Amino acid sequence: DFFMEASGYSTSSSNTSLYNAMKADALAHCLSDGGHFVVPWKGHRAIHDFCNEYTLTWMFPHLDPFVLGGFDDPHWHKPVSMAKQLAHLLHMANSRFEEEPTFAFVFHNILQKREAACLVRFHILDGRHTCIVEDIQQIPGQVFSKLADKLQKSQWAKVTLVEEEMALRVLHKVHMLRHDVPSSDAYKWCHRNEIRSLV
Known part of the structure; x- marks a missing residue:
């Protein structure tokens, strides 16, 4: 295990009109002839990966171009944890999320960073x-x-x-x-000693 800073940039902002413009552009691209993927453009604003319902769409626009499965959506009546939603997306039959090579890795690192932030x-x-x-x-x-x-x-x-x-x-x-940050020397040493004690 090790940490990777999951970061991306978007020209859009939280402004509703710009967000709607981005959705309209994504829809137009997907409905055009041969338009299967939304191409993400680089911008000047960093994407925050903590409590941001647009993270999935901005980082993987071809998996969720319409922001239907975003994590941590504040509009949901019953909140669902990111870990549970991520497990659901990966266990779906014929899942595009499972086939994406970096999807699980990126969001696993985001979950590790969240845990590290909570236990600091x-x-x-x-x-x-x-x-x-x-x-x-x-x-x-x-x-x-x-x-x-x-x-x-x-x-x-x-x-x-x-x-x-x-x-x-x-x-x-x-x-x-934090006493047990994944991939730190202390973390590895602790697990090595735990394995040795079992053997």
Whole structure:
């Protein structure tokens, strides 16, 4: 197992008119003589693979050109997990999804990244605990929430306030850690020891 950054780009945006224009273009292409596949064009906007119902269509437009089987669709009355939906698509009879060579690999990596994001913990280097606690006490609580909103809108957002700069410095001192990231040396070592104990 190892991680692969599943990324793609689209000229479309979340705007409804542009999205409808993209769907109309896909439909026209598929209905034209000899039009079997939608050709994805490169763009300037990255596609987020977490909680994005358009990921499947944008990355594999020939498998789902009409956004009928997108993952994490917020309009569904009963939410279905991405893992269950992925298993269903791969186990269907005569499935185009099963025949696509990179489909399962890409979405397996997205599921691994989601799991890693959910099970992550904070880690602080020895000797910095007191310093970080003092810095956090000096920063008002709403500064972190405003900074989070600003960074979610744009990861290249500029900080303007002194408190935001202090908050960013604190964030750089706090690291994220997960004890069993797939493909890491510790993960492989753990499973090797587990296999040895069974033998």
